[in-house]
Amino acid sequence: MYMVKARLVRLLSHYPHFITTLEVGVVLVACLIATTQPVLAVTRFQNRSLKVQKAIAGERTDYKFSFTYNTVGPVGSIDMLFCYNPIPTDPCNAPVGFDVSGAVLSSQTGETGYTITTRSPNHIVLSRSPAVVGNTPSTYTLSNVKNSTDVRSYAARLESHETPDATGAIVDLGSVITQMTDQIEIQTQVPPTLYFCLSRQVEMDCSTSDDVQFTDMGDLSPSSTVTAMSQMAVGTNASGGFSISVNGPPMQSGIRQISPLVTPTPSQQGTPQFGINLRANNAPTVGSDPDGNWGVAQPAADYNQPNLYTYRDGDVIASSPEVSLVRRFTVSYIVNVPADQRAGVYATTLTYICSGRF
Secondary structure, three states, X not given: OEEEOOOOOOXXXXXXXXXXXXXXXXXXXXXXXXOOXXXXXXXXXXXXXXXXXXXXXXXXXXXXXXXEOOOOEEEEEEEEEEEOOOOOOOOOOOOOOOEOOOOEEEEEEOOOOOEEEEEEOOEEEEEEEEEEEOOOEEEEEEEEEEOOOOOOXXXXXXXXXXXXXXXXXXXXXXXXXXXXXXXXXXXEOOOOOEEEEEEOXXXXXXXXEOOOOEEOOOXXXXXXXXXXXXXXXXXXXXXXXXXXXXXXXXXXXXXXXXXXXXXXXXXXXXXXXXXXXXXXXXXXXXXOXXXXXXXXXXXXXXXXOOOOEEOOOOOEEEEEOOOEEEXXXXXXXXXXXXXXXXXXXXXXXXXXXXXXXX
């Protein structure tokens, strides 16, 4: 008589929550309303935009300004003034908490050669030796800008001047508006998962089994080898994979037992042998090779040799070093006895334990 009792072991683990911050920058292009003759006399930067890398109140981040020079002529400076109101003729109220005094000009394209020469919490001047510009698309990125702590919209008033110090007549002007947002948090988790099923026959995905945990191997004889099979399927999302151990005594009747094979050994009739492996065998014909889509889940070396059988109580008989799709293993059992084996009903109960390494 031969018995197999299966226990399904689930390793529970708590994953840390993964927090993703959705950072949304809202960029609007503002049309200036001309209210005085000096403003009407200048032209506007074209294709103006402002990309804020992290539009979160109070964060330090990058501000990337893009625009096209409209007036062909010499330009020596770009004045950037940050105010709630985009209208250049209105008084400027600085956005609460905004600070550009520690900013650096980290990149520039198109019309280049600028450096920061003037800075205050809400004012930056980019300067260079005056040079003629055409209708040139250009970008200027300021890094280490501290966003306003106010979630209201605010603007950058832009002006270009012939002079390097942003004095004298305005060449082109325009404004861009941005707005901070309260931080949006999206929270989710991937729960720890361990699939493990064990029976005489199981489906690959553990959806069904024959629900048989007992096998009668028949009569023992020194001239024949008795065999049995069971199956188990396992899969896990544990980063360290899984291991399956087998636990229990060899076949025994009272104080008498059939010797287990402590090293991989061929089946030999007429000698005391109890052993298992996880491969297809033809001496005797029993078992199947592992099947499934995940090649890294394999039997342990001593249990992975066709026609060689081993049994050591507590051994890990199959494992995977990483996340594993479901794979099915067939366990083959053999029993041989000598002619002088004492009469009795020989049985064992084996417990298979699957552990996920989360």
